[in-house]
Amino acid sequence: MPPCIELQDMQLSDMAKSPITKYRANNGKMSLEDFGKLFRPAVDKSTVSRWERGQLPVRRVLEIEKVTGIDRRQLAPKMFKGLEAAVAGTGDAA
Template sequence: MTLEAFGKLFKPAVDKSTVLRWENGKLPVRRVLEIEKVTGIDRRMLAPKMFKGLEAAE
């Protein structure tokens, strides 16, 4: 998936340069939660330092 296509998964859509910043570690907590919702990837996998020690949601 391209950066542009990934950005379009969000409402409102985000620019590919923003997605690139996320890939490079500049990922705000609220975006981690949005990405988790859109992709199904657990927040602890997306940002392990932010969510260290949290139990998995069931």
């Protein structure tokens, strides 16, 4: 396989990573368990794994944003796109 194809594949896989996965990688390759310990009460690593797959309740999105600084629009873009449009008054809340 030519190197340019591998590079493209690597870039695509990086794009597919969740913001939580990227945060953990950029913070000392933090484990799922260690990420869960950032919260009070701590959450199980299986919960963090679900979050990385996009299974995030609104309350948790806001909590993760507060604890990590990861923007809510990165964590749940579909969830907050309509809200931003409605607040901006564009009428594109659907």
